[in-house]
Amino acid sequence: MDASRRPEAETVLRLSGITKRFGSLVANDAISLTLKRGEVVALLGENGAGKTTLMNILFGHYTADEGEIEAFGTPLPPGDPHAALAAGIGMVHQHFTLADQMTVLENIVLGTRPIWSLNLGKANARVRIRTLASDYGLEVDPDRMISDLSVGERQRVEILKALYREARILILDEPTAVLTPMETEALFATLKKLVAAGLSVIFISHKLGEVQSVADRVVVLRGGKLAGERVTDQATRRELAELMVGGQLPVNEVGPASPGEVLFELKNVSTRGLGGSALRNISMQLRGGEITGLAGISGNGQAALAALIAGTLEARDGDIVVHGQKASRWSPRAALANGLGRIPEDRHATGMIGDMSVAENVISEAYRSPRFSRLGFLDWKAAVRFADDIIKAYDVKCPSPEARVRLLSGGNMQKLILGRALDGDPDVILASQPTRGLDVGAVAYVHARLIEARDRGAAVLLISEDLDEIQVLSDRILVIHRGHLSEPSSRGELTVMELGELMAGHGIEEGASDAA
């Protein structure tokens, strides 16, 4: 890892003056970057800073409008993934590019043999994969189906794919976003072995802590421009943060909680699965004046839990208790009538209707109330007034209440959802991934509003895959694994590694219902 301190290390990759425009948006503005042999360079920046675009240009998925790329001293033709692969560049995408119903081996050899050859050369491939896997700590069985692998194992397959093609430059796009803390440690150990073997790595991230522990050099992007470049050892965390955000990092003060009564309760509830694990005999209590954080790796039942509480998924077993009374029939309408504020996981799919206006969207949960309708006809004046109120109160940047929601940025759309959900001071707030894909400013804003809701006495359930977010906001933390819940822990009781152990399923009791 000391390649950066050896000035004679060979430059393996040089990007000069890369510019890419999407319509009027300049995603990359004259960005230059070099990478040396045996070096880890972190590409740091917020969502939308242009990191992924830059790497997609390097890999040939996009063609740059201006600028040149040089790998190992020879220019790389633009817009040709095949040329990038041939030049020894391997990319591990944030969204894996694996075929699920095929084996690890098939995914790895895909495209490595002449397409019309008569066999796959499986025996040789298997041996090579095993060797690479044991050399770099990437153990995975070549004959297993991708669909049977965990997220961490799939990532190992992606890295193996690049190594199998003898990649000398490895690009990792937000590789830790989907990993548990232990898996992240293992990934970092692998990266150390790779650079020791003379490979070079570009590590894309927006997490400062990771960047500091893994990178030799940090290149910071902001708003599509190069904001700065630092040698990791010589830069402070604060300095990097300010380069990334372009100012002070906003900090929320989270005061002590004053828990009140149980406002919402699940008792021994089971459901079917919903794009992930089913819930198996879980119980939880949400108290007023408290934020309950639900941590876990994506796909362990979070989606089912959120849908259950929102009323879109029926419980197979067990009871839902609201304000101490058992709910006989739980539906989306019953949830809203019982004072549930809902911030859905996917803004675009279940949060807002992109082709409808701001006003139509903000009344979509309350259009039947006398506030917005009279004798079955909608009162558009009231709707527009309500939309205007939210736009002002939540500082939503949008042209007018009649504007289509599709035109809003992610952060502004989320503020609109927040305004709709928090209107009328709901007792129970369900916040699923409320800050996913938002920039630092918008994240701080959403957090502040959730803390505010807690302080006025609401019960907040925060479902998040971001462990930092869970730890900062939650007064009580639950961990979900394969549809089972851990025992609750209070703020600061468990370390990141201990939470990581729970996320991996160690110490979460497989429920009695399973054993029976």
Next chain:
Amino acid sequence: MIEAFEILFTASFWVAAIRIASPLIFATMGELICERAGVLNLGIEGIMVAGAFSGWFTVYMGGDLWTGVFVAAMTGAMFGLLHGFLTVPLGLSQHVTGIGVTLLATSLTYFTYRILLPEVTSPPKIEPFEPFAVPLLSDIPVLGPALFNQTPLTYLAYLTVAVVALVLYRTPVGVAVRAVGENPSAVEAQGISVTAIRIGAVMAGSALMAIGGAFLTMSAFNSFFFEMINGRGWIAIALVVFGSWRPGKALIGAILFAAFDAYQVRLQQITGGVIPYQIFLMMPFVLSIVALVVVARRATYPKALMIPYQKGER
């Protein structure tokens, strides 16, 4: 009752079943390749019509039988190219395009038939493929003649299944076809063109469909009639689902369906008009719906089926 049961042990019943199955096998393998690459090909019905006509007409004009099969395959591949071009690089709806291809291929075939043969009242006949008994194997009781006393096109159908299965599971191009139907970005990321693989697969699959059509005019019958494909293309689509997108299982499905079809004809003769014959005609279709309900609910279909791939889209 006993009579109805005895049918199952007669050689002639199984000979008929395999004969009926042959065009379905070609069509099913063709559709399977398309769908494995992520493209639903509803053009199948029309492509079979076009293949039936072009193969037969080539022979009628004096061509060799195998030249006829080749011309049919090329005709199919051309309609496959059209379907592939519209659905892959242009990303049009595969349903709508497929129905369009079926209507186009069917009408174009009937139109061409009328233009080329304006005078005829009854369709002219050709000398079709003759059954060829494989020595020794065809002497096995019941199954021998059924499997090994058929026309060369039926033997080609067996061979097609084996080749499709081998290519899909044992060769780089097959892995690329399956991967492109599961996750096109996996193929793109490995430096292979998604468009080339998909269009190639649709063309190859369409060529097989057309040979399936040609079987009817060049092996099962010796002439070309309107409406002679009669829904066989749609059955092939159901058979692909029934076979869970696997060549071996799809073959079993095709033979089962054909056996039901051959059986109902014989049952009609036995019952002699007590039960309306439409009931029997319906039987294979009802059974295939039942089989679909039972089998297909557990099937894992290609993940990217019917999803157009746009390069560079996130």
